[in-house]
Amino acid sequence: MNTADLGLPVDVPSTALFTDQYELTMLQAALAAGTAERRSVFEVFTRRLPEGRRYGVVAGTGRVLDAVENFRFDADVLGFLRENAIVDGPTLKWLASYRFSGDIWGYPEGEVYFPGSPILRVEGSFAECVLLETVILSILNHDSAIAAAASRMASAAGGRPLIEMGARRTHELAAVAAARAAYIGGFATTSDLAAGFRYGIPTVGTSAHAFTLLHDRERDAFQAQVNSLGRGTTLLVDTYDVAEAVRMAVEVAGPELGAVRIDSGDLLLVAHRVRQQLDELGARDTRIIVTSDLDEYAIASLAAAPVDAYGVGTQLVTGSGHPTCSMVYKLVARAESADPKAPLEAVAKRSTGGKTSIGGRKWAARRLDERGVAEAEVIGTEAVPVALADRQLLVELVKGGQVLSREPLDAVRDRHATSLANLPLSATQLSRGEPVIPTEYI
Numbered sequence: 001m002n003t004a005d006l007g008l009p010v011d012v013p014s015t016a017l018f019t020d021q022y023e024l025t026m027l028q029a030a031l032a033a034g035t036a037e038r039r040s041v042f043e044v045f046t047r048r049l050p051e052g053r054r055y056g057v058v059a060g061t062g063r064v065l066d067a068v069e070n071f072r073f074d075a076d077v078l079g080f081l082r083e084n085a086i087v088d089g090p091t092l093k094w095l096a097s098y099r100f101s102g103d104i105w106g107y108p109e110g111e112v113y114f115p116g117s118p119i120l121r122v123e124g125s126f127a128e129c130v131l132l133e134t135v136i137l138s139i140l141n142h143d144s145a146i147a148a149a150a151s152r153m154a155s156a157a158g159g160r161p162l163i164e165m166g167a168r169r170t171h172e173l174a175a176v177a178a179a180r181a182a183y184i185g186g187f188a189t190t191s192d193l194a195a196g197f198r199y200g201i202p203t204v205g206t207s208a209h210a211f212t213l214l215h216d217r218e219r220d221a222f223q224a225q226v227n228s229l230g231r232g233t234t235l236l237v238d239t240y241d242v243a244e245a246v247r248m249a250v251e252v253a254g255p256e257l258g259a260v261r262i263d264s265g266d267l268l269l270v271a272h273r274v275r276q277q278l279d280e281l282g283a284r285d286t287r288i289i290v291t292s293d294l295d296e297y298a299i300a301s302l303a304a305a306p307v308d309a310y311g312v313g314t315q316l317v318t319g320s321g322h323p324t325c326s327m328v329y330k331l332v333a334r335a336e337s338a339d340p341k342a343p344l345e346a347v348a349k350r351s352t353g354g355k356t357s358i359g360g361r362k363w364a365a366r367r368l369d370e371r372g373v374a375e376a377e378v379i380g381t382e383a384v385p386v387a388l389a390d391r392q393l394l395v396e397l398v399k400g401g402q403v404l405s406r407e408p409l410d411a412v413r414d415r416h417a418t419s420l421a422n423l424p425l426s427a428t429q430l431s432r433g434e435p436v437i438p439t440e441y442i
Contacts, residue, residue, distance in 0.1 A: 014070050014071065014072040014073070014074055014077060015067045015070045015071050015072075015135055016071050016072055016073045016074075016077050016095075016098075016131075017077055017080070018067070018134065018135040018138060019131065019133070019134040019135055020133075020134045021086060023130055023131050023133055023134060024081070024086060024087050024091065024095075024131070025086075025087065026130055027087070027091060027094070027095075027127055027130060027131060028087045028088055028090075028091040030126055030127060030130075031090060031091055031094060031127065032090075034338070035126065035338070036125065036126055036127035037125045037126070037127060037338040038125065038126050038334050038335045038336075038337065038338055038342075039123075039124070039125060039126075039334065039335040039340065039342065039344065040123070040124065040125065040126040040129050040130075040331055040333065040334040040335070041121060041122070041123050041331070041332050041333040041334070041344065041361045042121070042122045042123075042129050042130070042133070042329055042330065042331055042332065043118045043119075043120065043121050043122075043329070043330060043332050043362060044106075044118070044119045044120035044121075044122075044136060044137070044140060044327050044328070044329050045115075045116055045117055045118055045119055045327065045328065045330070045357075046113075046115060046116075046117075046119075046325050046326050046327045046328065047115060047116070047326070047328070047354065047355070048115050048326070049114070049115060049325075049435055050145075050148075050319075050321075050322035050325065050326070051322075051432070052432035052433070053148060053152075053322070053435075054426065054427045054429070054433055054434075054435060054436040055112045055113070055114065055148075055420075055423060055427050055435065055436055056112060056113045056114065056117075056144060056148055056325060057110070057111075057112055057113070057144055057147040057148045057150075057151050057184070057185060057416060058106075058107045058108070058109055058110065058111045058112070058113055058119055058140075058144060058147075059109060059110070059140075059143040059144045059146065059147035059180075059181040059184045059185070060109070060139040060140045060142065060143030060144060060177070060181065061106060061107075061108070061109035061120075061140075061397070062109055062406060062407065062409075062412070063139045063143065063177065063180075064120070064135075064136055064139050064140065065104075065397060065398065065403050065406065067132075067135045067136070067139060068100050068104070068132060068136075068398065068403075069403060071098070071100060071131070071132065071135070072098065072099075073095040073096055073098050078092055078095065078096060081095070094127070098128070098131070099401060100124065100128050100132065100398075100401050101124060101128060101400060101401035102122065102123050102124020102125070102128055102129060102398070102400075102401065103122075103123045103124065103396065103398055103399050103400065104120065104121065104122050104123070104396075104397045104398035105120070105121040105123075105394040105395065105396050105397060106119060106120040106121065106394060106395065106397050107119050107120070107364075107393050107394060107395075108393075108395050108407075108412075108415060109184065109407065109412045109415070110184050110412040110413065110414075110415035110416035110419065111393065111415060111416070111419050112416075112419045112420060112423065113377075114377045114435045114437060114438075114439050115435060115439050116358070116377070116379055116439045116441070117364055117377055117379070117393075117439070118362045118363075118364050118379065118394065119140065119327065120136065120140065121361070121362070121394065122136070122329075123361075126331075126334065130331075132329075133329040136329060137327055137328070137329050139177075140325070140327050141324045141325050141326070141327050142174065142177060142178075142181075142323075142324070143177055143178075143180070143181040144181070144325045144327070145181075145319035145322055145323055145324050145325050146177075146178045146181035146182055146185070146316065146317065146319055147181040147182070147184045147185040147416070148185065148319070148322070148325070149185070149295075149296070149315070149316055149319045149320035149322070150162070150164075150181065150182040150183075150184070150185025150186055150187050150316060151185040151186055151416065151420065152296040152320065152428075152430065153185075153186070153187075153294075153295070153296045153299055153310075153312060153316065153320070154185060154186025154187065155186075155296075155420075155428040155430075156296040156297075156299040156300040156303075156430060157186075157299050157310055158303060160307065160308060160309055160310065161188040161189070161308075161309040161310075162182075162186065162187040162188055162309070162310050162311075162312060163187065163188065163189050163190070163191065163204060163289075163309060163310065163311040163312070164178070164179050164182040164183070164187045164189065164190040164191065164192070164195075164312065164313075164316060165190070165191040165192075165291070165311045165312065165313045166178060166179075166182075166312070166313035166314060166316050166317030167179070167191060167192040167313075167317075168313070169313050169314040169317050169318070170317040170318070172194075174317070175192055175194070175195070175317065176192060176194045176195045176198060176199075178316065178317040179192045179195030179199070179201055180195060180198075180199050180201065180409065182316055183195075183199070183201045183409060183413060184409070184412050184413050184416055185416065186413070186416070186417065187312075187316075188202065188309075189201065189202045189203060189204045190202070190203055190204075191203065191204060191205045191311075199409055200409065201409070206225065206229060206233050206234045206235075206236075206261075207221075207225055207235075207236055208236065209236060209239050209263075211224075211225070211236075212236060212239040212240075213239065218239065218240060218244075218245060218248060219248050219251075219252060222235055222248055222249055222252040222253070223252050226252055226253050231253045231254060231256040231257060231258065232256065232257075232258035233253070233257075233258050233259075234258055234259040234260065234261050234287075234289060235249045235252075235253070235257065235259075235260050235261070236260075236261045236263065237249055237260045237261065237262060237274070238261075238262050238263050238264050238265065238270075242262070242265070242270060242273075242274065243273070243277060245260075246260060246274055246277050246278065246281075247277070247281065250278070250281040250282070250283045250286070254283075255281070255282045255283045255284070255285070255286070256285075257283055257286045258286065258287065259286060259287035259288065259289050259308070259309075260274060260278070260286060260287075260288055260289070261288075261289045261290070261291060261311070262274065262288065262289070262290050262291070262292075263290075263291045263292050264292055265292075267290045267292060267298075267302060267305070267307075268301065268302055268304075268305050271288055271290060271302070271305040271306055271307050272305060272306060274288055274306075275288060275306035287308035287309065288306060288307050288308050288309075289307075289308060289309045289310070289311060290302065290305075290307050290309075290310055290311070291310070291311035291312075291313070293313070293314055293315065294310055294311070294312045294315065295312070295315035295320050295321075296315075296320060296430055297430060299312075300430055328357075330348075330349065330357050331347055332346065332347065332348065332357065332358070332359050332360055332361060332362070333345060333346050333347060333359065333360055333361045334347055344361060346359030346360040346361075346381065347359050348360075358441065359381075360381030361381060362379050362380065362381055363379070363380055363381075363384055363392060363394060364377065364378065364379050364392065364393045364394060365377075365378045365384065365388035365391040365392045365393060366378070366391055366393060366437075367387075367388060367391065367440075368391065368422075372422065373422065373423070373424055374422055374423050374424065374437050375424075375437055376437050376438055376439070376440050377437055377438070377439045377440065378439075378440050378442060379439060379440070379441050379442070380441065380442040382442075385442075423436055423437065424436050424437065
């Protein structure tokens with residue numbers, strides 16, 4: 001069934017228009033000039049990390065692979081381009097048969113990265129590679145920003161579970177991607193059912209203040225919820241008086257009450273008072289969940305509080321102040337002709353103002369110290385030193401246009417945890433600082 005029949009907001013059979021117009025006008029000019037088929041290498045990297053961040057997190061790679069596979073110019077898309085005179089006839093004819101046939105290498109999803117890291121390398125003809133710029137950056141910039149924020153929050157939580165609940169604070173489609181990225185970064189569950197349906201992320205949720213306000217008495221609301229969801233449910237206790245609500249919650253559900261949620265007030269003080277009250281009422285196993293516009297700093301401030309889990313929304317899905325990673329997609333090498341055997345030549349932007357780039361097809365490796373802790377991100381264009389041969393970071397993702405493999409999201413999540421654990425301990429500090437390891441070019 002077409003999604004339009006369901007009244008959904010979008011119907012996107014392909015990802016081909018998730019792009020900027022100048023990608024297509026560059027293609028048109030290159031086709032006319034005879035340079036479109038030159039073998040080319042594009043790389044995704046960031047010149048710097050967001051201010052105060054010690055490391056970045058690669059997220060969205062799996063979604064990039066989906067986007068590349070679905071980058072097709074069907075009849076409706078071609079009709080739009082034709083009717084709006086965006087490109088000429090020969091370009092439309094070329095686009096009609098577009099299929100990416102090149103190779104893609106990249107950091108495995110969940111890996112950490114640093115300034116200059118060649119996070120993704122796209123190789124093929126100029127024509128087929130340049131078209132992918134916008135959609136690749138759109139996905140990686142968004143998902144990596146969310147994953148980095150999630151990773152910092154997970155570190156601050158110190159092993160306590162985190163619930164992603166930001167769907168109402170962002171675009172409905174971005175919310176699904178954000179939940180996926182948050183899971184990679186260390187969150188345990190999501191409230192977003194679309195994310196659970198699409199990616200298999202565990203979902204949770206019970207009730208909001210509206211449910212309490214619906215009933216004549218708070219006790220009636222608690223009783224209705226327990227009757228429906230069982231004694232192990234989570235009751236929201238800050239609609240009126242917290243202490244009175246906690247007392248009633250235990251009376252209704254008994255000491256088997258699963259959890260209480262606190263969504264307002266001085267969370268540190270209230271959590272201590274609620275824990276004491278629950279223990280005095282015999283509900284020693286009842287957990288305390290806190291929400292209320294948390295970020296990594298608020299979570300860290302609650303480290304000494306008797307809190308069992310955190311629910312995070314707005315700050316997570318907006319990257320906790322850094323909604324993008326400022327990744328760029330730059331041509332770093334191209335052949336001198338369309339001859340498939342023509343050698344690659346390094347190219348680079350040389351303008352001033354902090355936007356220079358380094359030419360050449362790059363490899364990357366992470367050098368470890370004698371204790372197995374990362375001490376440098378090493379990037380080069382020549383032969384890989386023998387000492388770094390088994391520490392290379394890029395893996396082949398697409399070969400000849402075919403996606404080689406897709407990973408379970410849990411494997412990506414585990415990779416991030418391992419990668420973060422191999423960084424210096426200061427990586428998890430929330431204090432502002434430079435990247436936790438330097439980038440070295442050889």
